[in-house]
Amino acid sequence: MIISLLWVAGLTAGQSSSPIPSSQPRSQSSSVVTLSGSQITLTRDYLPDVTLPSFFQGSTIATSFRPSPSGSIRPGNSTTSSRASATEDPVTNIGADNTSTATTTKTAPARPSNTQACNNYPEFCTRKYSNITEVAAHNSPFTRQNNAARNQEYPVTQQLDDGIRVLQAQAHYVNGSLYFCHTSCDLLNEGPVEDYLRQVVAWIKTHPFDVVTILFGNYNWADKDSDGNSLVTSVDFDVAVRSSGLIDYIYQPPNTAMTIDDWPTLGEMILSQKRVVTFIDYGFDTINVPYMLWQYYNVWETPFSPTDIDFPCTIGRPEGISDEQAKKMMYVANHNLNAEIAIGGTSLLVPNLAQINQTNAVSGRGSLGLMAMECAGKFLVHTLVYVRQSNRC
Ligand SMILES: *[C@@H]1O[C@H](CO)[C@@H](O)[C@H](O)[C@H]1NC(C)=O
Ligand SMILES: *[C@@H]1O[C@H](CO)[C@@H](O)[C@H](O)[C@H]1NC(C)=O
Ligand SMILES: *[C@@H]1O[C@H](CO)[C@@H](O)[C@H](O)[C@H]1NC(C)=O
Ligand SMILES: *[C@@H]1O[C@H](CO)[C@@H](O)[C@H](O)[C@H]1NC(C)=O
Ligand SMILES: *[C@@H]1O[C@H](CO)[C@@H](O)[C@H](O)[C@H]1NC(C)=O
Numbered sequence: 134m135i136i137s138l139l140w141v142a143g144l145t146a147g148q149s150s151s152p153i154p155s156s157q158p159r160s161q162s163s164s165v166v167t168l169s170g171s172q173i174t175l176t177r178d179y180l181p182d183v184t185l186p187s188f189f190q191g192s193t194i195a196t197s198f199r200p201s202p203s204g205s206i207r208p209g210n211s212t213t214s215s216r217a218s219a220t221e222d223p224v225t226n227i228g229a230d231n232t233s234t235a236t237t238t239k240t241a242p243a244r245p246s247n248t249q250a251c252n253n254y255p256e257f258c259t260r261k262y263s264n265i266t267e268v269a270a271h272n273s274p275f276t277r278q279n280n281a282a283r284n285q286e287y288p289v290t291q292q293l294d295d296g297i298r299v300l301q302a303q304a305h306y307v308n309g310s311l312y313f314c315h316t317s318c319d320l321l322n323e324g325p326v327e328d329y330l331r332q333v334v335a336w337i338k339t340h341p342f343d344v345v346t347i348l349f350g351n352y353n354w355a356d357k358d359s360d361g362n363s364l365v366t367s368v369d370f371d372v373a374v375r376s377s378g379l380i381d382y383i384y385q386p387p388n389t390a391m392t393i394d395d396w397p398t399l400g401e402m403i404l405s406q407k408r409v410v411t412f413i414d415y416g417f418d419t420i421n422v423p424y425m426l427w428q429y430y431n432v433w434e435t436p437f438s439p440t441d442i443d444f445p446c447t448i449g450r451p452e453g454i455s456d457e458q459a460k461k462m463m464y465v466a467n468h469n470l471n472a473e474i475a476i477g478g479t480s481l482l483v484p485n486l487a488q489i490n491q492t493n494a495v496s497g498r499g500s501l502g503l504m505a506m507e508c509a510g511k512f513l514v515h516t517l518v519y520v521r522q523s524n525r526c
Contacts, residue, residue, distance in 0.1 A: 269299035
């Protein structure tokens with residue numbers, strides 16, 4: 134069921150600003166391609182290169198924190214940190230029937246074993262967030278039936294019910310707020326980001342033992358005012374996070390650049406009920422929105438829009454990090470198969486729907502499962518996400 138998509142339109146996903154505090158040059162080019170015989174005009178944007186600043190190293194506070202004007206919690210503050218519960222035993226506490234008392238169960242009788250599942254598996258309760266592989270939905274909100282730009286077959290609530298624990302999508306800033314639009318709001322507008330997040334919040338509320346990750350794509354990453362300041366940043370996403378109620382579940386990481394060792398276990402996150410992790414691809418502002426981490430300080434990814442059925446587990450963005458450095462970070466495996474076609478001298482990637490069942494399979498050549506195994510073997514860590522897309526067939 135889950136699978137591949139209209140990756141064409143997906144080419145513009147993940148555009149973002151250049152929040153890098155360095156003068157690294159970045160390349161970007163785009164061209165408009167019209168597929169003859171279809172109604173679709175596709176804008177092909179290349180994702181900007183990402184190079185980490187030279188002072189980057191995992192586990193550092195990459196940006197100094199200040200309290201946000203809207204009162205975000207301060208990282209590392211033990212009164213609010215999810216680490217507050219770390220000294221308790223998540224295995225025994227996690228099985229409590231009433232999670233709201235779980236953080237204060239010092240007097241609760243110890244349980245012989247943990248039977249409560251965290252993200253569907255009891256053994257995940259004691260595993261670090263960074264040591265678990267989850268399946269992601271690429272462009273999760275884009276589900277409108279009969280729309281050429283949709284990526285997923287089922288709406289987000291169904292995706293979560295089906296086991297998806299990482300949600301990704303590109304948001305466009307229009308008329309003063311953010312909408313989940315694909316490539317252009319004229320092509321597909323699934324409505325305000327806030328509305329989508331409300332659906333996620335409703336699910337999270339009724340699933341107290343699940344940890345969910347959201348990768349925000351900032352389509353307007355390159356928009357600048359006359360002084361060269363980014364116009365759309367995580368500050369704008371924070372508005373929707375707050376108004377939707379998602380803020381109540383947001384996990385505040387202690388560092389802006391988390392190594393795999395820095396993350397808490399799922400059990401710890403669940404006990405504190407701070408069990409939503411957010412990243413933004415470009416345009417981060419961890420001074421004003423400390424919880425929304427920059428993806429590339431924390432998560433590298435394999436090449437975007439791959440056409441190689443063998444899906445080699447190599448580093449795409451950020452560029453220039455060593456395998457050793459990569460082993461200390463989480464990663465995203467972009468697992469969607471594309472075919473390259475040439476139209477009027479322009480090369481265009483389109484989703485290879487013919488191979489979709491193989492691409493999303495658990496095993497076999499070109500499968501999601503095989504890529505997961507390869508990445509785990511090479512980088513040791515079993516990590517964050519494997520991107521799958523919805524079967525439009
Ligand atoms: C934690 O919060 C308290 C109360 O707001 C504040 O006084 C203290 O400085 C904070 N600690 C850190 C480490 O931010
Ligand atoms: C958990 O306990 C609190 C405090 O006793 C109570 O208000 C709440 O309704 C309980 N929740 C559930 C799901 O039982
Ligand atoms: C990940 O979890 C496995 C299974 O519990 C454990 O053996 C391994 O040491 C963990 N790896 C890290 C880096 O925490
Ligand atoms: C933005 O405002 C214009 C003018 O009122 C309207 O036509 C357009 O549909 C709005 N766009 C969105 C995404 O709501
Ligand atoms: C994928 O598998 C489903 C279920 O067996 C089948 O209905 C569908 O036609 C297959 N799609 C392709 C492109 O092979």
